[in-house]
């Protein structure tokens with residue numbers, strides 16, 4: 001059984017999802033409503049065995065597995081390694097095991113522990129960087145600053161993980177739009193992940209941030225401002241063979257390419273269409 005709501009990255013759409021934890025142990029980011037209704041907990045071994053038995057009745061031979069919920073990496077290293085061994089034994093056909101990873105969890109583990117977890121079979125980590133700006137990270141209560149975010153990402157790569165990083169377009173509002181773009185490019189460049197994606201800020205009514213918007217304390221960027229922000233971010237980025245996507249349902253403009261190879265053409269296309277008289281968000285797909 002799953003405890004809903006259940007989330008996974010878009011690229012894990014065809015993966016078997018094993019719900020190892022429920023919720024997020026941080027659960028304080030001001031823009032995130034994903035797990036606000038869940039009390040964080042780690043499922044017991046008995047629950048996980050039962051859960052895997054249930055999953056196997058639907059899918060015995062998955063190709064890929066995603067470990068949910070928010071931050072499975074908060075488990076003790078021994079427990080995580082035991083879990084990965086059990087998952088590999090139960091699903092021998094799985095070619096990839098992945099999970100979300102919070103920067104705080106990556107920072108808490110030693111290099112050696114991360115290597116052991118990688119060797120035990122966890123291959124791909126998704127890390128929500130959200131912003132590279134210290135001001136934005138602090139305002140949004142991410143729990144880490146720019147320096148710690150870079151350290152967390154670099155630690156994951158050093159341990160041998162494939163790393164996918166996300167930035168949220170518009171997270172600085174209109175006030176910190178440029179700073180958010182430039183500092184995010186700086187952090188992503190310093191980490192140099194294998195995958196980098198852009199999502200756009202969508203504020204649910206239940207969030208404190210929605211009150212800030214109503215009270216005029218936070219101003220949402222317009223679609224055109226988001227395009228400007230993306231251009232600034234791309235102009236400042238420096239990556240090596242990084243798969244880049246902005247193809248989430250929240251994005252105004254869909255983008256795809258390899259960075260830095262495709263950077264100039266992505267910027268050129270964004271500028272061209274932004275300046276066209278018929279610009280309408282979601283009209284352009286550069287996939």
Ligand code: SF4
Nearest residue numbers: 024027028029032070
């Ligand atoms: S760490 Fe991730 S899942 Fe947890 S509250 Fe922040 S954005 Fe949401």
